[in-house]
Amino acid sequence: MVDAHRTFVIVGGGLAGAKAAETLRAEGFTGRVILVGDERDHPYERPPLSKGYLAGTAERDSAFVHEPAWYAGAAVELHLGQPAVRLDRGARTVELGDGTRIHYDKLLLATGAEPRRLNVPGTELAGVHHLRRLAHADRLRGTLAGLGRDNGHLVVAGAGWIGLEVAAVARSWGAEVTVIEPNPTPLHSVLGPELGAVLADLHREHGVRLYFGTSLTEIVGQDSQVLAVRTGDGEEHPAHAVLAAVGAAPRVSLARAAGLELAGEPVGGIAVDASLRTSDPDIHAAGDVAALHHPLFGTRLRVEHWANALNGGPAAARAMLGQEVSYGRVPYFFSDQYGTSMEYSGWAPPGSYDQVVVRGDLGKREFTAFWLSEGRVLAGLGMNAEGVTGPVQRLVRSGRETDPEKLADPSVPLEELAGK
Template sequence: MATYVIVGAGLAGAKAAQTLREEGFDGEVVLVGAENERPYERPPLSKEYLQGKSEREKIFVHASEWYADNSVDLRLGMRVTRIELDHHLIRLGDGSRQPYDKLLIATGAVPRRLPGPAYYLRTVQDSETLKERFASAGSVLIVGASWIGLETAAAARAAGCAVTVVEPEPTALNRALGPELGDLFARLHVRKGVDLRFGTAAAEITETGVRLSSGERLTADMVVVGIGAAPEVGLARDAGLDVGHGILTDAALRTSHPDVFAAGDVAEPFHPLYGRRLRVEHWANALNGGPAAARSMLGQEVVYDAVPYFYTDQYELGMEFSGDIEGYDEIVYRGDPESLEFIVYWLRGGRVIAGMNVNTWDVVDDIQELIRSGVIVDQKELSSGP
């Protein structure tokens, strides 16, 4: 009987295990996670769960009994210390060994850290700690106008905290959306009372706040750092797998070893739609990548070419983003962006490469179809319909 092992008990890993069973795999499935919590989804941790709008039970991928009911050997609080490709086994933190026939690495990413006393947001425990601290803190200083940084800022404001955000880029979300749309998010936060400091970095984090690169000192009751995440590629690199910005895979999510696969935040697969490798850290990539990797492990024909997708909720702004803006040369709007109810398209060479719908719903499929089509669009038509 074959044994399939999944390292990383997050959304990608849990969905891979589910897919293996749904596709009829009757061998042993071992799902190993370093956290003590069963697999859960991360988006609520910086959104509704952080703001106390969602119950804890709703964050989990499966009910607690699902794993036993589906013969998935879920091992929590267990770190993998080594992958031995030649012997087809992993070594665990308790000294035991687990053989495998096929292996999926779905170890995700970890927050990039700065020296000094600060809070981070990645795990459910992190979210619960922040929620508790927001209830008593008068002021919060956030390093990084990233998605996590801005969602955390919105939650802190909802809790009644005074919020300052420090960001070395010229505006919010500059790399993710470009300056024009990043500035829209910045203005939203300013209207909500957030003090935004752009073009300056946190040179030092202390017990009482932050010293900026300009020399100015800002005081706060707590500091939260949201400056991005780094993929957990250590196991793969040490094992001798090909690694770039993530674990390199082909379009079937197969690594440089034919029996080892990677999915989710940690993977950097070749993306047929973009003709290059693309590492995506968003929720939908884990949701879709885990099942795709499972089918690939089963020997099915898999081409993982999902259009990158992301969503956020900040104050009264809800949005969905599809695609990748790299190399864009033009922006086209449908609707007035100042009304916070519009669609925006990023174009390159007259073709749509990304789109974002803000407080405008049921258009994601249309936007993604435009991205997939690769056709040169009529901008007047584009500005009047998705």
Template sequence: MVDAHETHVIVGAGLAGAKAAETLRAEGFTGRVILVGEEREPPYERPNLSKGYLAGSTPRDDLFVHESPWYAAHEIELRLGSPATRLDREARALHLGDGTVLTYDRLLFATGSAPRTLDVPGAELGGVHYLRKLHDSERLRAALQTLGRENGRLLLVGAGWIGLEVAAAARGYGAEVTVVEPQPTPLFGVLGPELGGFFAHLHEDRGVRFHFGASVTAIEGEDGMVLAAHTDDGDEHPAHAVVVGIGAAPQTALAQAAGLAVAGPEEGGGIAVDAALRSSDPAVFAAGDVASAEHPLFGRRLRVEHWANALNGGPAAARSMLGRPVVYDRVPYFFSDQYDVGLEYSGHAAPGSYDHVVLRGDAGKREFIAFWQGADGRVLAGMNVNVWDVAGAIQQLVRSGRPVDPDRLADPSVPLAEL
């Protein structure tokens, strides 16, 4: 039973926030736990918004972290539909949009990120979509179904993970798909040029058209609806709907206004936290997309926007709020599903940070593992494509920091565990 001797407030009712609340109770915290969210939906997981739920294969009920009665059963107070508007750190008070003021002993920011918007003429048209929230996915799914029935055209701005997953879903419904991307390959800023061609061919084989080296400069419409998009090289692309997937920005406005330290752009922005996920205020913590955390394994700050970081970061922050010793050093991990290809990526190897890429397996058959190696032979990251039960071994390679002979790394007959 809650004794209200202490109050821990979590700002952000997504996966990280929900798992933090769950962990507070599991670790024996008996004070008040208040979970604040701007959406009216209880906490849900976002990956399927661009994967199974968007494609129509995942039921809506499967998205939620817990069934609604779970929160009351664990005496977790849900304050949904009223966003936080101001943090008074001196008074340890959080102000909500409905006028409520919540005082706290510890506070966790799990506010996530928001899609970067496209600033061109016509971007406000009704047929322009962003994908972050559940209602975004529901609206987009209805649009894709209509495009499929009517042989409609979808234009995607950006060939990142969201863009490619939406492209796969759209082709599943039968829509015609064009992707405009300023870089020379898909996922150029994530995987570098070596793997971009693989993803281009994967989608081209399913009928997706790419327009690389160009940026959208205007969206043309009539009566509020989309008709076409124009690019800076003079091309026009007919379209009945547009999806913008040009990255996401951490939602730090509330933290910045309260004077908390925020990381620079080179560290991904985000609320600056240490390896225990503590901010510049000892009573305030951050986890998930919004946190730029000191990572002991990589020796630098990282801001990771993926599901696994929310899943694991929320509990780590909760333990840190309770005074437990915490060193959050998880190897970054994410997954993607596109058509008949499933993949897992472990590690961190931004373009420019690695020396070369080693392939193990057959990329032509879409069954392989790619390894990003530094000049000293250390494995910085690995991506298994349609090869399963190896993510753990890849993460061990990354964590070991040991140099690995690239010939042995490429040889499928050498077990990963031996490396």
């Protein structure tokens, strides 16, 4: 029986929002749980959008967090296809696009992020794609299948995680692929030049054309169709479709208009404390939009990865229930490109580390790499290396000095270095 005297509202129909709703019920909350999402699809996870579903190896339904019937069974009220347009903190109401006003006692903002747009001529052409939503993946999957049949060309602007994953999937469909990236290596701000070069070689071996140190400046088309792209170095590249993979921006308009504290640039997002509480004690934020002052790294971070939504939504739900919560998980990301698996844990931006240590064989792409600062492990990447994520995360969390020679020595068990 639902107790209508207390209402918790979740704005955002992604993984963080869905897992928060699940946790509220699992923790025994008997009040109303209302989940608002601006997409018509039920809440879904995003990794399949650039992996299995996009590649045609997984069904569309595999992306959904729960079976549709779960929501009714758990007494979670859904308002799908309805954007939240206004937040009145004084009245504790959320107004939807159709004028409906919903009262809340506690509110969770899990509004996520939206793809950044290319600010160049030609972005209005029909063959220009973004990848953030399930509808985007539906459209892009059809495009990639067509490019594969017709020997067509996909140009990817950006060599980040999404750009590289889509490039790999496009090659699996048989499409020709060109990647254009202003930095000198793929994932330069995450992996640095040392490990970025490994990924560049992987993609070149699978027929991807990589152009670094230049940016896409124009998309050329005719009759709304893409024909080519031009870059800042004066080159022109054939293209029948373009993917803009130049990052994502946190969706903070609702929070900003309501006067909630936001994190400064370049982090962005809604500022939250260790319990994922915003500057309003009755409002929490989780997932891609939440900017947490991370206890391990001593700075404010906004993590746009699946694991953060998976774990942040439940943590915020427990905090909304009044439980003691201190959220500070080690950031984690996984990827699979051409059958090469990668798991990254930690945070080591350029300038934060003074040494990169590799255990294993870079040439065979069977290794674990560690980013260190004064002997402390800040992050680690396992490539085709099973069972290393747990030890890497313990090393990052411990903050203690580790002998680089032992880190590099495969004969020294990683679990021994990481401890319990």
